[in-house]
Amino acid sequence: MKKAFILAISCICILISCTEPQKKEVVIKYAEEPHSFAQPNNAVITHLNLDVDVNFDAQVISGTANYNIANNGASEIILDAKYLEIEEVKADGENTPFTLGDMDKNLGQPLIIAIEENTKQIAITYKTTAKTEALQWLNAQQTADKTNPFLFTQGQAILTRTWIPIQDSPQIRITYDATVKVPENLMAVMSAENPKEKAADGIYHFKMVQPIPAYLIALAIGDIEYKAISNRTGVYAEKSMLKKVHAEFSDMEKMVLAAENLYGAYDWDQFDIIVLPPSFPFGGMENPRLTFATPTVIAGDKSLTSLVAHELAHSWSGNLVTNATWNDFWLNEGFTVYFEIRIMEALYGKERANMLALIGRQDLDDELEALKDNPNDTKLKLNLKGRNPDDGMNSIAYDKGYLFLRTLEEKVGREKMDAFLKAYFKKNAFSTTNTEDFNDYLHTNLLEKNNISFNTEEWIYKPGVPENAAIIQSDAFANVEKTLQAFIDTKEIDATTTKEWTPQEWVHFVRNFPKDITAEQMQQLDDAFNFTASTNSYISMVWFEQSILNGYHGHEVDAKISEFLNTVGRRWYVTTLFRAFKNADRIEDGLTIYKTARANYHSVTANTVDELLGYHN
């Protein structure tokens, strides 16, 4: 087996506690890591005990991060920190010298702490600052109930270091427990064992017994309540949302069963979802035991719940078997999209699965077009050294990764593919893997074993999409295209053919408008189908994009676009619309909206839009 980095020193043996009471000894060799200052082959954290106070008035988290460490004879341990105020550091209870190195705009600073050869614990007293990138503090007006403030964290890719000093590399897994003090009327939840009721004193205790990388440590605080779906699934949401959220996600247990049926037991005990306020920057974030989700998927008809299947799939690909570095991000996301679509197929049939796959294929083609001047960024294996790993979080990892696995499945057959994936998850459970190791494993355990030749290297290491890519077909979408063409040809639309359409079919219809569609035709479609007033966020988003691109201003669509961008902070939606303003030569209109909307966005969304619009705060 190839290794990116051969250790000159003997490797560190650390104890990792799993769900079983017995402890098992795991040998870890850490490969070179482009996005962390930590030197885990010298000294590594193994367990975090976090004790913090959350002050909403000052918008500060302060307290102490206590770590158990494994030391390989080093005289210092290096953590990652960004925009933190470090007050004091102790080693085994005694004050110890520390320094913060030079600031790198992506990585932050190395926090270098002096230790002895036999140091077992370090304790860092610190507070967050106004510049923190992980935390989004929301005032009451930015929530659903509008009576209490809210706070959530977003750790992926390298933001956990902006609210906890930590060794922030996906290769380093730790267990954690935490004590979090919040205002008495609010509830705190984490990616851990969670409370189901509010604590009268506002003090919450958490325990995460499965080892996880730092980017999966997550915290949300708000006036939220819990409602169970089954004995291991349920939802957290603000009071006014709880019933709707519970109904929307009522298939959660069925999804867990379908997933287990495919790739083995769910290893994280509990699978809950918290629906956050609309500024949450992603569709969902797979924080273990507690997925964080955008309210934009609450459509009232379960039509956008493939998001739940996606985040659930991450319980295997990503959380159980983690990409070693962000250059291997496709191992997290490509596998997860593949698994998501398999879960959706198991629950709702092949047609729905193929519609999702085809939407992804169109996203991929759009991304390839957008990256046509940067072909290296269209490889599955990325090189993000010296860059923000966020640059690699696009459709290539997700949809090209999916297409690779789907093409492979069609080549080897589903039965062999599933047996292979099941064994892969089992072998690498609670550890990390990189692209090279995966490729070796694939060759040995699937291709050579069955005497199958496949252009794996071209898929992984070459730009673009290879010629043997699976062709995905959907009868439903073919019918949508026919209906659209008939409208373009005859200027008339037959509403009987569209009566039973799912939101995915509507999305496909709108996204495929010809480039020369006129504002008049759009007006006609809006009159017939009320797109501007749609309550499905996905349909709204693609309709607004077309409205901007095609100069359609009717039916108060401009006001709706402005309202949408001032409320929703989901990065995919927001960047799609601002990019449309840019491409339509209406960047000034985009900037006018952005100036007020930006305050509602989490830093990961704001950073992307700043760059897109050339905006300087």
Ligand SMILES: [Zn+2]
């Ligand atoms: Zn994902």
